[in-house]
Structures are given as structure tokens and as C-alpha cells.
Amino acid sequence: MMTDQQFMPLAQRYMDTIFRLAFHYTKSQAEADDITQEVLLKLYRTDKQFESEAHVKHWLLRVTINACKKALLSPWRRTEPMEDHTAALPFPSPEHSALMDAVLVLPAKYRVPIYLHYYEDYSCDEVAALLHIPSATVRTRLRRARAILKTDLQEADEHV
Template sequence: MLNDEQFNHLAKLYMDMVFRLAFNYTKSRSEADDITQDVLIKLYRADKVFDSEAHIKHWLIRVTINECKKAFLSPWKRTEPIEEYASTLSFPSPEHSELFYAVMELPQKYRVPIFLHYYEDYSCEEISKLLKIPNATVRTRLRRGREILKSNLQEADSHV
């Protein structure tokens, strides 16, 4: 069981990652906030011994994914325009903003592996374990997601 100081340190360290993952799943800022809060409460109440920081991060991602899946079962699932959340972000360049919108337009099955691989630096094997899908499926989803992104971004460039 974590003491208050350990929990505060871990909450500060991983809260943004949990939120970003939840947001990538739900595309709703308020839903992602609720899921982040639920995950951190579960961490606080966890009667578990963690071996390392990597073990804690893996556990948090797994719990976040499970909470996101539960949220999709709810008849009160909320959706919000992506622009509301994007307006709170600062992008280093217009290309980064364009990429954010393109990634968020991907279907969830491609968006989440791309987020975990490119933003959280997980390998295909690790993503496979986190999402409980075969390694080959992760690689396929990453490839197809990249192809869709490439196509969508080239279409956007041709319209400019």
C-alpha cells in the first residue's frame, strides 16, 4: 500500500499520461477527467506491491484501458467537439496541430496503439500485452494507422 507521499509523487508523475490515454480512447475531455480520477483513486486504494516505476506505469495504463472500456458501455457516454480540448493545447507549429487532429480522427483501434507507440514509447510487444491483443495485430494496426494518417495528411496538403 502506498503512503500519501508516494501516491502524490506518482499522481503528479503519471496523471498527464493517464489523461492523454483516456482522452485518446474517449475523445472527451470530461470523460477523460473522470477516468483519470477513477484510475488515481484505484492507485491510492491499491493493496499491491509494485516492483518498479515501469510496473506502476504498466499497471496504470492497464487500469486506464479497462476504465475506458467500461465508459464505452455506459448509456451516458459523453462526446465533445475535439476543438474545445485542442484550444487548451499549445502546439509548437501548425504541423503539430494538424497531426494532432489527424490522429484524433483515426478510429480508436488505430489511434490508441499509435498513441502508445509514438507518444509513450512502448514497443509492439508491450502494446500487445497492454491491449491484450496479438503482437501481429498491433503491428498491423500501427501500419494501417500510419497509412491512413499519410493519406489524410496528403489530402489536406493537396487542398491547401
């Protein structure tokens, strides 16, 4: 088990990252909060010796993905309108907000690789390792997601 001195800096550093990944996966702020708490408790209770900061982050993201998959299978799962939560997030410009809205509409198999690759700066190989899928599958999903986003955003611009 970790000491408070070991745990607190890690929790503060990665809490937002865990929450954002869980939110992208579940599309529910309440569920993302629960998953964040669950993952941080697992970190606190773990006896695992981490080799580096990158190892800690990778472990936390993998645990978060597993917790999200478990939550999605729950019979008690409920969804909430995304607009309620995305409106409260700070974006540097309206274009960033529109892009985030478009990303959140994507199916999870496209949304999560997009988030990990573009928002968390993981390479395709690292995303593949986190999701336990082949690297070629990650590249295909990223390409398809970009095509969907391009089409959706162009259609949105035409309607404005």
C-alpha cells in the same frame, strides 16, 4: 493502501499520461478527467506491491484502458467536438497540431496503439500486452494507421 508520501509523487508523475490516454480513448475531456480521477483513486487504494517504475506505469495504463472501455459502454456516454479541446493544447508547430487532429479522427483501434507507441514510447510487444492483443495485430494496426494518416495529411496539403 498507499501512504500520501508514496502516492503523491506517482500521481503527479502519471496524471498527465493517464489523462492523455483516456482522452485519446474517449474523445471527451470531461470523461478523461473522470477516468483520471478514478484510476488515481484505484492507485491510492491498491495494496499491490510494484516492482519498479515501469511496473507502476504499465499497471496504470492497463487500469486506464479498462476504465475507458467501461466508460465507452455506458449508456450515459456523450461525445464532444474534439476541436474545442485540441485548440487549447500547446503544440511546437502547426504541423504537430494537424497531426494530432488527424490521429484523433482515427478509429480507437488505430488511435490507441498510435498513441501508446509514438507518444508513450512503448514497443509493439508492450502495446500488445497492454491491449491484450497479439503483437502482429499491433504492427498491422500501426501500419494501417500510418497509411490512413499519410493519405489524410496529403489530402489536407492539397486543399491548402
